[in-house]
Amino acid sequence: AQSVTQLGSHVSVSEGALVLLRCNYSSSVPPYLFWYVQYPNQGLQLLLKYTSAATLVKGINGFEAEFKKSETSFHLTKPSAHMSDAAEYFCAVSSTGNQFYFGTGTSLTVIP
Amino acid sequence: NAGVTQTPKFQVLKTGQSMTLQCAQDMNHEYMSWYRQDPGMGLRLIHYSVGAGITDQGEVPNGYNVSRSTTEDFPLRLLSAAPSQTSVYFCASSLLAGVYEQYFGPGTRLTVT
Numbered sequence: 459a460q461s462v463t464q465l466g467s468h469v470s471v472s473e474g475a476l477v478l479l480r481c482n483y484s485s486s487v488p489p490y491l492f493w494y495v496q497y498p499n500q501g502l503q504l505l506l507k508y509t510s511a512a513t514l515v516k517g518i519n520g521f522e523a524e525f526k527k528s529e530t531s532f533h534l535t536k537p538s539a540h541m542s543d544a545a546e547y548f549c550a551v552s553s554t555g556n557q558f559y560f561g562t563g564t565s566l567t568v569i570p
Numbered sequence: 571n572a573g574v575t576q577t578p579k580f581q582v583l584k585t586g587q588s589m590t591l592q593c594a595q596d597m598n599h600e601y602m603s604w605y606r607q608d609p610g611m612g613l614r615l616i617h618y619s620v621g622a623g624i625t626d627q628g629e630v631p632n633g634y635n636v637s638r639s640t641t642e643d644f645p646l647r648l649l650s651a652a653p654s655q656t657s658v659y660f661c662a663s664s665l666l667a668g669v670y671e672q673y674f675g676p677g678t679r680l681t682v683t
Binding site for chain 1: 574601603605610611612613614615618620626628660662667668669671672673674675676677
């Protein structure tokens with residue numbers, strides 16, 4: 459069975475500060491990992507994905523995530539938050555099965 | 571490319587009514603899926619399909635039916651709407667299950683009174 463845990467349903471950061479959104483996964487086989495962003499009243503857009511190549515993955519809008527197998531983590535970071543980063547972020551995992559499993563999401567607020 | 575399209579954007583139903591949420595994709599993706607999004611619960615998989623003629627249940631399939639007669643279309647049917655089905659519904663598609671990312675539609679906001 460696979461699952462995703464996102465620690466912190468709400469995160470607030472000041473504009474220009476580091477963004478760190480946490481994701482831990484559970485998977486019995488090597489996973490494929492994804493981060494998605496959802497802006498208000500929109501569908502989800504892919505930020506980045508890990509598919510067993512480099513452990514440090516760079517995505518769009520300056521975001522990156524590092525796959526750490528020993529910690530079963532895939533945390534999302536951005537060095538400097540921008541007002542436009544305010545959104546809901548979802549971590550997802552899949553493997554050789556036919557399903558994607560999503561975390562419950564983290565709402566990011568950026569304080570000017 | 572229109573990507574993944576969903577209709578309608580908004581719908582209000584009375585308890586017991588039935589309706590079909592439409593989903594189409596023009597990317598020739600084999601994998602399609604339906605999710606519902608509720609506050610604090612993330613996205614929960616309702617049904618999915620790995621190709622035309624093949625469907626399977628996800629985490630929360632009760633009260634919903636699907637069929638996949640073509641690669642492009644994957645409609646979701648609510649058989650007898652209940653207030654517990656008030657939610658935002660997202661359709662998504664992917665080239666292949668698991669390995670490739672999913673592309674999401676804009677969603678349908680459904681209210682059942």
